[in-house]
Amino acid sequence: MGNGETPAIDVIQRRQFMKATAMAAATAVAGGPPYALPVLADEPADGAEGVEWNKAPCRFCGTGCHVQVGVQGGKVVAVAGDRNAEVNKGLLCVKGYHVGSALYGSDRLTKPLLRDGDGYREISWQEAIKTIADRVEAAPERFAFYGSGQWTIPEGYAAQKFMKGGLANNHIDPNARLCMASAVTGFLATYGVDEPAGCYDDLDACDVLIMWGNNPAEMHPVLFSRVVDRRSRGEQITLIDISTRRTRTTEACQHYLEMRGHGDLAIANGVAHLLIKNGTYDREFVESYCNFKVPDDANPNLHGKPISFDEYKKQLEPYTPEHVEELSGVPADQIRMLGDLFGNPDLKITSLWCMGMNQHTRGTAINTLVHGIHLLSGHFGTPGDAPTSLTGQPSACGTVREVGTLAHTLPGGRVVANEAHRQQTEEFWNLPAGRINATPGFHTVKMWESFCTPTDQGGEIGTIWVQVTNPGQTLPNLNKLFNPKGKRDAGLADKFLIVSDVYPTATTRLADLILPSAMWVEKNGIFGNSERRTQQWFKMVDPPGDARDDCWQTIAVAHELFERGLKGMADRDGRFLFEQKQDDQPVPIWEWEHYYDINVDEGLFEEYRQFTRMKHKDLAPYVEYVNTRGMRWPVVEKDGTWKETRLRFSEGYDPYVEEGRGVQFYHSPTDDDRAQIWFQPWVPPAEVPDEEYPFMLCTGRVLEHWHTGTMTRRIPQLNRAMPGGYLEMNEADAAAHDLENGDQVKIESRRGSLVMPIWIHGRGQPPEGTVFIPFFDETVLVNDLTLDAIDPFSKQPDYKKSAVRIKKVS
Amino acid sequence: MIASVVATLEGPPNATARLLSSLRALPGVETGPFDETTRRLPITIESPTPMALEETTRHLRECRGVAFVDVVFVHFETEPEHPEADFR
Ligand code: SF4
Numbered sequence: 001m002g003n004g005e006t007p008a009i010d011v012i013q014r015r016q017f018m019k020a021t022a023m024a025a026a027t028a029v030a031g032g033p034p035y036a037l038p039v040l041a042d043e044p045a046d047g048a049e050g051v052e053w054n055k056a057p058c059r060f061c062g063t064g065c066h067v068q069v070g071v072q073g074g075k076v077v078a079v080a081g082d083r084n085a086e087v088n089k090g091l092l093c094v095k096g097y098h099v100g101s102a103l104y105g106s107d108r109l110t111k112p113l114l115r116d117g118d119g120y121r122e123i124s125w126q127e128a129i130k131t132i133a134d135r136v137e138a139a140p141e142r143f144a145f146y147g148s149g150q151w152t153i154p155e156g157y158a159a160q161k162f163m164k165g166g167l168a169n170n171h172i173d174p175n176a177r178l179c180m181a182s183a184v185t186g187f188l189a190t191y192g193v194d195e196p197a198g199c200y201d202d203l204d205a206c207d208v209l210i211m212w213g214n215n216p217a218e219m220h221p222v223l224f225s226r227v228v229d230r231r232s233r234g235e236q237i238t239l240i241d242i243s244t245r246r247t248r249t250t251e252a253c254q255h256y257l258e259m260r261g262h263g264d265l266a267i268a269n270g271v272a273h274l275l276i277k278n279g280t281y282d283r284e285f286v287e288s289y290c291n292f293k294v295p296d297d298a299n300p301n302l303h304g305k306p307i308s309f310d311e312y313k314k315q316l317e318p319y320t321p322e323h324v325e326e327l328s329g330v331p332a333d334q335i336r337m338l339g340d341l342f343g344n345p346d347l348k349i350t351s352l353w354c355m356g357m358n359q360h361t362r363g364t365a366i367n368t369l370v371h372g373i374h375l376l377s378g379h380f381g382t383p384g385d386a387p388t389s390l391t392g393q394p395s396a397c398g399t400v401r402e403v404g405t406l407a408h409t410l411p412g413g414r415v416v417a418n419e420a421h422r423q424q425t426e427e428f429w430n431l432p433a434g435r436i437n438a439t440p441g442f443h444t445v446k447m448w449e450s451f452c453t454p455t456d457q458g459g460e461i462g463t464i465w466v467q468v469t470n471p472g473q474t475l476p477n478l479n480k481l482f483n484p485k486g487k488r489d490a491g492l493a494d495k496f497l498i499v500s501d502v503y504p505t506a507t508t509r510l511a512d513l514i515l516p517s518a519m520w521v522e523k524n525g526i527f528g529n530s531e532r533r534t535q536q537w538f539k540m541v542d543p544p545g546d547a548r549d550d551c552w553q554t555i556a557v558a559h560e561l562f563e564r565g566l567k568g569m570a571d572r573d574g575r576f577l578f579e580q581k582q583d584d585q586p587v588p589i590w591e592w593e594h595y596y597d598i599n600v601d602e603g604l605f606e607e608y609r610q611f612t613r614m615k616h617k618d619l620a621p622y623v624e625y626v627n628t629r630g631m632r633w634p635v636v637e638k639d640g641t642w643k644e645t646r647l648r649f650s651e652g653y654d655p656y657v658e659e660g661r662g663v664q665f666y667h668s669p670t671d672d673d674r675a676q677i678w679f680q681p682w683v684p685p686a687e688v689p690d691e692e693y694p695f696m697l698c699t700g701r702v703l704e705h706w707h708t709g710t711m712t713r714r715i716p717q718l719n720r721a722m723p724g725g726y727l728e729m730n731e732a733d734a735a736a737h738d739l740e741n742g743d744q745v746k747i748e749s750r751r752g753s754l755v756m757p758i759w760i761h762g763r764g765q766p767p768e769g770t771v772f773i774p775f776f777d778e779t780v781l782v783n784d785l786t787l788d789a790i791d792p793f794s795k796q797p798d799y800k801k802s803a804v805r806i807k808k809v810s
Numbered sequence: 811m812i813a814s815v816v817a818t819l820e821g822p823p824n825a826t827a828r829l830l831s832s833l834r835a836l837p838g839v840e841t842g843p844f845d846e847t848t849r850r851l852p853i854t855i856e857s858p859t860p861m862a863l864e865e866t867t868r869h870l871r872e873c874r875g876v877a878f879v880d881v882v883f884v885h886f887e888t889e890p891e892h893p894e895a896d897f898r
Binding site for chain 1: 818819820843856885
C-alpha cells in the first residue's frame with residue numbers, strides 16, 4: 001500500500017528513472033525467451049520512488065492477464081504487464097494498459113441512493129441494508145439475485161449461499177447466462193463435466209488454429225498476439241477464421257471462411273462427413289474413447305439417445321461439401337480444406353470460440369459438434385490438439401461455472417435437482433436437512449420476464465438485486481425484458497430493483513436503490529479465467545466515499561435478516577450462516593469497520609474449496625495462490641507441493657487419469673469413461689431476413705471497450721479512440737440505399753428501433769445483407785432490437801441473428 | 811506520461827530497416843535494440859498527456875510492417891485525467 005505521501009523527488013530524475021524502468025521492462029519482454037522470461041525487478045520502481053507494487057489479474061476480460069499495480073499516496077499510479085505471469089508474459093492490451101484509470105472516473109458512485117419520486121436521496125448504509133432486508137422478509141420467494149462473471153469467487157459464493165442455503169430460493173442467475181451458458185452445456189453433453197480440457201499452452205503448440213465465430217484480435221488480444229508472435233518468429237502456423245464478417249482477426253489469417261448465420265452447424269457436419277468418407281477419422285481413438293449420440297426430440301435433454309457408428313455415419317451422409325456450401329455459403333473447396341486438415345494426424349489443431357458459437361439458438365448443438373470433430377479426428381488430448389472455449393468476463397469460469405451461481409446449480413458441479421447433491425451441500429454448509437430447494441430457479445431471460453410482468457398477471461419476481469453487471473444494456477429485447485420497469489403504466493409499481501455498481505449505468509437508471517461498490521484492487525479478490533486458472537489479489541487502495549465490497553453488502557443483509565430471526569440465515573446449530581472466527585471468537589464482519597479485521601475472502605474460499613474436489617476441479621489452499629500468478633485446476637498436492645494441470649483427461653498430465661488408460665473421460669455422462677460424439681442437424685436461425693426486414697443484424701464488441709463500456713468509456717483515451725456506437729455496413733448495400741459514411745440511419749426490428757450513424761466497411765467488413773452494431777454505447781442500445789429467442793438447453797439468447805430494416809434519416 | 815510497448819515487426823529486412831528509422835523519428839519515441847529472433851522492438855513513449863500517448867500508440871499500431879503492439883508498462887506521471895465521459 002502507498003504511504004499516503006508523495007516523496008519530494010526531482011522531477012527530471014524521476015522521469016529518467018521511470019523511463020529507464022519502462023525501457024528495461026520492454027527490452028526484457030522483447031528479448032526474453034517466450035516461455036521463461038527473466039523476472040523483471042519485482043518492484044519495477046523501487047521503494048525510493050514511493051511506489052509500491054503488487055500483483056492482480058486485469059479487471060477486464062477472461063484472458064486473465066496479470067498486471068503489476070503501482071500504488072502511491074493511496075492511488076493507483078502505474079500499471080505494468082506482469083512478466084511472471086504465464087498468461088501474458090508481461091504484455092497487456094490497450095484496455096489492460098488503462099485498467100488503473102478505470103477506478104477514477106469522476107462520477108463514481110459513493111453513497112447509497114434511494115429513489116424519491118423522480119430523483120434519489122442519499123441514505124445511510126444502515127437504511128439501505130434495512131430496505132433490502134424488508135423486501136426479502138416480506139416475500140423471500142419473490143426475491144431474485146442477478147449476478148455476474150465479474151463477481152469474484154468469494155462474492156459469488158456468498159450470494160449463492162445466501163440464496164440457496166439461506167432463503168431456500170434458487171432464483172439466482174448470472175449475466176454469464178448471456179455469454180457462455182452454451183459452452184457449459186456443450187462440455188456437459190460431451191464430457192459430463194464443464195470447462196476446457198486444454199489451456200493457453202495449446203496456442204504455443206498448435207500447427208493450425210481455427211477460430212469459430214471468434215475475433216480474438218479484438219476480444220482476447222493478448223492471446224492472439226501470442227500466436228501472431230509465433231509466426232513473426234518464422235514458425236509455421238495456419239490461422240483460419242470462420243465468421244459471418246471480416247474482422248481484424250481475418251487480416252492475420254491465411255484462410256477466411258465466410259458463412260451465413262448457423263452455417264457453423266453445417267460446416268462441422270461437413271467436416272465429420274469427410275473424415276468418415278475419406279477414412280481419415282481416428283478409428284482407434286473413437287473405438288477406445290467415444291460413444292455416439294443424437295438429440296432425443298421426444299424428451300429433449302443433455303443425454304440424448306445413443307446411436308451406433310453406422311447410424312451416425314448415415315446421419316452425416318447428406319452433408320457433402322456441396323450441400324454444406326448451400327447451407328452455409330462457404331465454398332465446398334474450403335470445406336474440403338478443413339476436412340483435409342482434420343484428417344491429417346501429423347498436425348496439431350486447436351479450435352477457439354467464444355460468443356459466435358455460444359450466442360446461438362443452437363449453441364449447445366454447435367458446441368458439441370466442434371468437440372465432436374476433434375474427438376472423431378483424434379485431435380484431442382495432446383498439447384496443441386484441443387477444442388477450447390474462451391470467456392468474455394474475468395471470472396465467468398471461476399465464479400459462475402465453478403461456484404455454480406446458475407439457477408439450477410450448486411458449487412462444485414452439483415445441481416439442485418439431485419437429492420444427493422443437495423444433501424452434500426447441506427452437510428458442507430451445516431444446514432438442516434431439506435433446506436435446499438429442489439426446483440431450479442429462473443434463468444436470466446425468465447427472471448427478467450417475470451420481473452417485467454405485473455404481479456397480478458403472474459410476474460412472480462418482485463425484487464431483483466443486481467451486482468456487478470448491467471442488464472439494462474445487455475439483456476436481449478430490452479423493450480420486453482427491462483424497459484417496462486421504467487414505464488408508469490406498465491403495472492410494475494410494486495416491483496423493486498436494487499443495483500450495486502461503481503458507476504451510473506443503463507441499469508441504475510431504473511433502479512429503486514443504488515449501492516456504491518468497491519471495484520478491483522479496492523477490495524480483495526479471486527478470479528478464475530478461461531483456462532481454469534484461479535488468480536488471487538489483495539486490496540491495494542480504499543474505495544471512494546462510502547463505496548463498499550459487494551461481498552460485504554450480501555453478508556450485511558444476511559446478518560440483518562439473521563438478527564430479525566429469519567431462520568434460513570442460521571445453520572443447524574443456530575450460528576450465523578457467514579460466521580467467521582479469529583482466535584475462536586466470531587468477528588462481526590457484517591459491520592464494515594470490522595470487515596477487513598480478517599481476510600473474509602480466505603474464509604469463504606476455504607469453505608468453498610471442499611466442493612471443488614467433488615468433480616475433480618480441486619483448488620489449492622488460499623495461501624498457495626498468494627504467491628503465484630494463478631494455477632490451473634485440478635491442483636493436487638504431490639510430494640508437498642501443489643501442482644496444476646495443463647491438460648485434462650490425458651495420462652501424464654491429469655493426475656486423475658488412471659495409469660495405462662491413455663485418455664480417460666472420468667466424468668463421462670455414460671459412466672464408461674467415454675466422451676460423446678453428437679450428430680446435430682443443421683437448422684436455420686430463429687429469425688431470418690425477409691422482404692420486410694431484409695438485413696441480418698449481428699452485435700458484438702470492439703477492442704477499445706469492455707462490454708457495456710461502463711468502465712472503458714470513462715477512460716478518456718479509450719472513449720476518444722472509439723467514441724460511439726455505429727452501424728457497420730457493406731459498401732454495396734450502402735450504395736443501394738444511397739447511404740454514405742456518417743449518414744444517420746434508423747434501424748428497426750420487430751422489437752424496437754434506434755438511430756445511429758453508419759460506417760461503411762468500418763472496423764470489420766460485413767458481407768452484403770449483414771450489418772453489425774457494437775453494444776458498448778449506452779446512448780444507442782442495440783438490445784432494443786435483438787431477439788430474445790434462447791437455446792433450449794443452455795437458455796442462452798442469440799445476439800448475432802436478428803432481422804432488421806434500415807432507412808436513411810433525413 | 812511514460813509508457814513502454816513492444817512492437818512485433820513483420821516484413822523483409824530492408825523494409826524493417828526503413829520502418830525502424832521512421833519509428834525513431836517519431837516525437838517522444840525511443841526505440842531499444844531490435845531483436846531479430848523474436849522480431850520484437852522495445853519502445854518507450856514519453857508524452858505530455860495521456861491522449862497524446864494513446865495517439866502515438868495508435869499510430870504505431872497502424873504503421874505498415876507493425877504486426878502487433880503490446881503494452882508492457884504505463885506510468886501516470888501526473889494525476890490521471892478523469893473527466894466525465896462525454897456521453898453523459
Ligand atoms: S487481453 Fe483482456 S485480460 Fe489481457 S490486458 Fe487485455 S483486457 Fe486485460
